[in-house]
Amino acid sequence: MxxxxxxxxxxxxxxxxxxxxxxxxxxxxxxxxxxxxxxxxxxxxxxNLDNSRTRIGVALQDDSAAAMSLASAYRHSPYFEVVLERTTAPLRAQLVAGEIRGIVVIPQDFGKGAARGHRPPIQIIADGSQPNAANFTTAYARGVVQTWAAQEAQAAGQRAPPPIELSLRFWYNPSLxxxxxxxxxxxxxxxxxxxxxxxxxxxxxxxxxxxxxxxxxxxxxxxxxxxxxxxxxxxxxxxxxxxxxxxxxxxxxxxxxxxxxxxxxxxxxxxxxxxxxxxxxxxxxxxxxxxxxxxxxxxxxxxxxxxxxxxxxxxxxxxxxxxxxxxxxxxxxxxxxxxxxxxxxxxxxxxxxxxxxxxxxxxxxxxxxxxxxxxxx
Incomplete structure (x- = not known):
């Protein structure tokens, strides 16, 4: 057989x-x-691969209303949990220790430059040892600045082209x-x-x-x-x-x-x-x-x-x-x-x-x- x-x-x-x-x-x-x-x-x-409520530091080196407004925009962002300091030294120590994932530096005379219509440089420091988290931090930190700048321009009565509205739809996993x-x-x-x-x-x-x-x-x-x-x-x-x-x-x-x-x-x-x-x-x-x-x-x-x-x-x-x-x-x-x-x-x-x-x-x-x-x- x-x-x-x-x-x-x-x-x-x-x-x-x-x-x-x-x-x-x-x-x-x-x-x-x-x-x-x-x-x-x-x-x-x-x-958990979801990037949400990332802990970052904001070094607020200027006391102007514009600087305060930008810092507030970061604090109210749904993507960040903000540690606010006046200098970068304590934030750099926290970044080295892994307690935060990035630092946003709002420099001195930020408000004066904004009042003259200039775009004062804002430094964004990210922990590159984790590339995905670093890309997330820099992208959303940049997005907060851009959103804040558009709102400030609109409040000042500056005419700007209407923004293009994007309708996002994620198939199969709407919440990502x-x-x-x-x-x-x-x-x-x-x-x-x-x-x-x-x-x-x-x-x-x-x-x-x-x-x-x-x-x-x-x-x-x-x-x-x-x-x-x-x-x-x-x-x-x-x-x-x-x-x-x-x-x-x-x-x-x-x-x-x-x-x-x-x-x-x-x-x-x-x-x-x-x-x-x-x-x-x-x-x-x-x-x-x-x-x-x-x-x-x-x-x-x-x-x-x-x-x-x-x-x-x-x-x-x-x-x-x-x-x-x-x-x-x-x-x-x-x-x-x-x-x-x-x-x-x-x-x-x-x-x-x-x-x-x-x-x-x-x-x-x-x-x-x-x-x-x-x-x-």
Missing amino acids: SAWQIDPRRLRAMVVKEGVQILRDPSTILIALGLPVLLMFLFGYAI ASRYFLVPGAIAIVITMIGTLLTSLVIAREWERGTMEAMMATPMRMSEFLASKIVPYFLLALASMALCTVLATMVFQVPLRGSLFALFALTVAYLMPALGQGLFISAATKNQFVASQVALLSGFLPTFLLSGFLFEIASMPKWIQAITYIVPARYFIPALQTIFLAGDIWSLILPAIGYLLAFGAIFFLLCFRASRRSLDK
Whole structure:
């Protein structure tokens, strides 16, 4: 009979046996159900990429009404929390200590220059060690000055061309909240950890316990053995996905605009390479410690760094961009974000499912061959 054929009775017995082992192992349940909650709260609350209420210093070196008015404009800005000083020395110390992100210097004789119709120079100092925060600080600090200057000119009766009004509309994420893309990405991290890390231990555990040869001496086929290892962790990963979806929508208020069917289909497709990769690592290493380390390096890190989750792939070097094409999460995360934020756009979801299933087939084939090779030695 073919090595790929499966006897339902033997498979059911092996799945039950594997399920009992999982229930007897508290660490597996903790990783499958506790880790998702921890990671979701970390990515939902601890990691915040929204730039709002940035703490800056304003050095008010002039006592004129114009200088006071400009300082007040900064204090009432919704983007800044202002520390007001008369000199730059204490503010520079706070900038070095990381207590503020920038300094706006309103120089002496600012009011006299403004009264003559000149544009007195205003210095903006930003902490360049954090480029994103520095760009945000300088852009909005410049915007406050420009808005204030236009209001002052209008109050003085100066005729100026009417400003062009911009009507801004942000699709899919109207408030530009970072959790809208962080939380779906966190779900991908969770599924990767469960699918790859946990399954990377199952075959290696059999080798370390000395039960692998005994199991293969039975009539059980290799396909039945691998399937019995996959099914329990597949169901466990689906339960984790359901838990993460509930947390995302109920706790973090991330909209789920797509259907549960699309979410389920995409998750099933992604679990194929995740589970297959974990089993291949387990069969190739035959050691639980080594398998766990390889799973973290080859599963978690590429998902976190090379999937476009936090770092834009287009901004990476070309040779790094080429590597991202062999990272399954590169296809999973954009499709998952599409389902959550845009809906069932099948022209984007179906190609991702196709790529993921292809990766899964490759990993399962490698796992089958690695397991047979290990037994032949």
